[in-house]
Amino acid sequence: MAILTIIGGGAWGSALANLATKKGNQVHLWSRRSSFELESVITSTDIVVSAVSMKGVAATVDRLLATNLSPNTIIVTVTKGLDPATTNTPSQIWQTAFPHNPIVVLSGPNLSEEIRQGLPAATVAASFDLSAAKQVQNIYSSEIFRVYVNQDPLGTELGGTLKNVFAIAAGVCDGLQLGTNAKSALLTRALPEMIRVGVRLGAQAETFYGLSGLGDLLATCNSSLSRNYRVGFRLSQGKSLEEILQELQSTAEGVNTTNVLIDLANQRGIEVPVSRQVYRLLNGEITPEQAVLALMERALKPEI
Numbered sequence: 001m002a003i004l005t006i007i008g009g010g011a012w013g014s015a016l017a018n019l020a021t022k023k024g025n026q027v028h029l030w031s032r033r034s035s036f037e038l039e040s041v042i043t044s045t046d047i048v049v050s051a052v053s054m055k056g057v058a059a060t061v062d063r064l065l066a067t068n069l070s071p072n073t074i075i076v077t078v079t080k081g082l083d084p085a086t087t088n089t090p091s092q093i094w095q096t097a098f099p100h101n102p103i104v105v106l107s108g109p110n111l112s113e114e115i116r117q118g119l120p121a122a123t124v125a126a127s128f129d130l131s132a133a134k135q136v137q138n139i140y141s142s143e144i145f146r147v148y149v150n151q152d153p154l155g156t157e158l159g160g161t162l163k164n165v166f167a168i169a170a171g172v173c174d175g176l177q178l179g180t181n182a183k184s185a186l187l188t189r190a191l192p193e194m195i196r197v198g199v200r201l202g203a204q205a206e207t208f209y210g211l212s213g214l215g216d217l218l219a220t221c222n223s224s225l226s227r228n229y230r231v232g233f234r235l236s237q238g239k240s241l242e243e244i245l246q247e248l249q250s251t252a253e254g255v256n257t258t259n260v261l262i263d264l265a266n267q268r269g270i271e272v273p274v275s276r277q278v279y280r281l282l283n284g285e286i287t288p289e290q291a292v293l294a295l296m297e298r299a300l301k302p303e304i
């Protein structure tokens with residue numbers, strides 16, 4: 001049995017708290033509205049899970065820096081986003097702030113609503129520190145949640161983060177009723193685009209073929225449970241982004257991720273054709289139909 005403190009009481013933090021509690025662990029679920037102080041539970045904590053949205057990562061890091069967290073405590077990050085100021089991933093931010101703590105990325109095709117319903121799912125615990133990843137694997141593995149490990153935290157994290165951009169595109173594709181051929185083409189071309197970005201940032205290409213890359217891409221791009229997919233679907237119905245985000249009342253990380261990704265691609269000269277059309281659509285530069293046409297009329301090229 002381990003003692004976990006989960007920071008962030010949103011959809012995913014709550015689902016992760018339930019999974020760990022059902023395995024017999026002691027779980028403190030802390031959010032900004034909690035009636036207890038973070039300090040009061042942190043010294044006895046074996047594992048801290050950060051389940052806040054990207055916009056809350058910096059504040060959460062500061063909050064934890066103000067406690068006396070032991071360097072032995074494993075920090076697990078599940079946020080799927082990029083920092084607009086630095087383009088860093090959450091695990092990079094955590095590692096910089098806590099250089100002596102093991103940092104583990106937990107990411108995979110994990111729509112929280114399905115997990116809340118007790119449906120089976122698999123995921124990846126990734127860390128440079130394999131023993132820390134294995135501890136997280138043991139704590140979270142159950143008959144409904146199968147956890148694999150790897151040693152590519154950046155690739156694991158970028159798979160979960162970048163797929164949100166394509167989930168928006170997939171929602172547009174389905175909303176416009178473009179058909180199965182178009183959807184298959186979109187998802188297939190999304191994967192090399194994710195790998196191109198990931199490898200340039202230092203991730204391993206193979207990681208993107210696993211659960212945290214292809215797996216999460218398939219889950220998110222094919223489910224109306226995905227908030228990013230829903231953003232794309234509603235854009236295709238002519239709603240404004242502002243209106244959609246207002247109705248959503250929850251986090252769709254793909255909107256911020258698209259903007260950061262395009263900054264990054266421009267700085268480093270990375271070719272990201274699908275993401276670029278998602279960017280133009282989100283920023284009101286083109287209509288969904290124009291985005292599709294722009295992709296179809298690109299200069300012809302070899303497949304690989």
Ligand SMILES: NC(=O)c1ccc[n+]([C@@H]2O[C@H](COP(=O)([O-])OP(=O)(O)OC[C@H]3O[C@@H](n4cnc5c(N)ncnc54)[C@H](O)[C@@H]3O)[C@@H](O)[C@H]2O)c1
Pocket residue numbers: 008009010011012013031032051052053054055056057059060078079080081110111112113249250251253
């Ligand atoms: N919901 C899912 O299916 C799922 C699955 C895997 C990963 N994720 C990722 O987990 C993260 C959280 O997603 P969610 O679905 O729980 O979102 P959510 O919108 O339900 O909850 C977001 C949480 O972040 C907290 N937060 C935001 N700003 C904060 C701040 N400044 N300080 C402290 N806390 C702050 C909120 O209080 C809330 O608890 C996202 O990055 C998401 O991509 C979600």
Ligand SMILES: O=P(O)(O)OC[C@H](O)CO
Pocket residue numbers: 080108109110111112160164167216219220225226227228229251252253
């Ligand atoms: O609801 P979304 O689009 O944030 O997707 C949730 C998870 O990332 C799916 O793995």
